[in-house]
């Protein structure tokens with residue numbers, strides 16, 4: 001695994017210079033999981049790669065998913081055997097290349113009667129066989145008593161039994177940044193806050209793009225032999241930059257999640273619930289919070305921060321309150337929330353939940369390759385497929401492509417060197433550096449995988465780095481310094497929302513450490529006091545905005561504004 005020593009604001013500056021100076025084999029538009037996976041695959045094959053992201057890495061859909069690496073059970077019900085096999089295979093692969101980003105998660109599917117029990121039992125049996133599920137993770141069918149012993153809060157009158165199986169839990173934004181860092185360590189040139197605003201052509205063929213630096217201002221050209229549009233929900237907008245003849249292909253659907261304190265819904269497992277419209281939604285325990293998700297509704301509003309309506313929230317709460325014997329949850333109980341957009345390919349006459357999650361590559365009139373559809377789970381295979389296309393195009397045009405493509409299924413991701421047993425890795429660090437508080441070491445391994453080791457070593461030699469950002473917080477100065485130096489954090493939101501994930505998993509959404517973190521970032525990023533104050537204020541406003549549930553009418557107003 002190539003090691004990256006620096007990926008900072010200074011790296012970004014150098015990368016902007018390289019972007020405007022060099023000619024690349026491949027320009028990738030979009031730093032979500034699709035673009036990040038493509039960057040890693042292409043750099044593993046020795047291609048010269050540039051990646052531009054209009055905001056921060058993972059700021060689109062790839063920080064807003066349900067964070068499940070699905071084995072594909074859901075596709076079995078839809079009869080899509082190919083997708084089941086691919087998803088199951090990719091889950092195994094992720095457990096190999098980044099175990100900390102694919103932690104096994106026990107799933108419980110309660111059923112209300114005998115026929116449901118038989119259906120789930122047959123489905124899980126077939127799934128274990130088809131997906132070649134490892135012995136220790138095979139499914140079990142539970143009777144009523146065993147189900148209630150596992151989840152005593154389930155409404156007793158409704159439980160007949162349950163299916164019990166495994167999926168994996170990931171951290172989507174961390175998966176993105178680790179792919180980008182791996183690509184950067186292999187020579188890829190990536191920059192956040194760089195937006196493609198138009199394309200360049202030579203002899204009718206795409207030869208690169210004009211990019212705007214959204215932090216420093218100014219525009220410059222990036223030259224590339226092949227350009228891939230991995231812009232997620234913006235794929236159509238980027239395709240349209242080629243000319244008005246392009247027709248929209250995307251069908252966007254919105255999914256929201258709510259976060260509640262664990263004591264309000266103290267479940268032990270991920271519980272799969274069925275909504276009145278027969279969809280499956282989840283309750284997922286994570287540390288001292290539990291999150292609920294997700295919805296799947298047609299969407300036409302603004303793409304950057306989709307609003308959460310009261311109706312979206314009530315939809316999740318209604319089914320949760322009907323499933324568990326708890327003091328009914330209300331919207332006012334939520335301590336966090338997020339909304340994301342699925343960039344699916346339109347299929348005539350299909351409802352949001354029926355649209356296929358398969359990906360598709362579209363070739364534009366000037367040679368732009370666009371990719372949409374797909375899932376986080378199968379991102380590596382998607383990337384492999386598109387880079388195979390890119391390699392073919394490059395070869396046809398006489399550019400040299402290394403015959404050995406590297407192996408993205410076995411090469412470890414950045415942070416992936418913990419070994420399969422992540423708990424054992426954390427225990428080893430805790431015992432080796434026993435003078436450091438265990439909660440800090442635990443947190444670093446959970447969030448940064450094997451990269452935690454260097455942070456821990458650093459804290460042991462420089463006690464200042466081990467100082468907490470707030471008395472009760474496990475976030476240390478070391479973590480802030482690491483994220484700024486090695487993860488191209490440019491704003492307070494980048495750190496709190498997408499690198500440390502405090503925005504989601506901390507019950508105070510990171511507000512308790514925001515001021516201290518901003519002051520620590522200031523000397524590293526050259527911020528004066530006005531800038532520090534602005535960062536803190538903007539972060540506070542961001543947290544408040546996400547938890548503001550709009551009425552359906554105001555969502556409609558917003559949609560009208562967005563289309564005007």
Ligand code: FAD
Pocket residue numbers: 029030031032033034035052053054055056057058059060061062063064065066067068069070194195196197230231232233234238253254255256294339340341342343373374375376377378
């Ligand atoms: P994005 O993450 O949106 O990335 C596209 C990027 O392109 C954005 O960051 C954007 O800023 C950038 N961009 C756009 N225009 C430009 C431009 N002009 N110049 C430069 N950059 C640009 N999948 C799973 O496997 N498991 C799950 O549990 C799961 N749950 C989900 C739950 C929800 C609610 C949703 C919405 C999706 C879920 N998915 C899940 C699907 C998965 O999250 C998506 O398939 C995946 O994140 C899409 O990634 P992407 O990189 O294509 O898009």
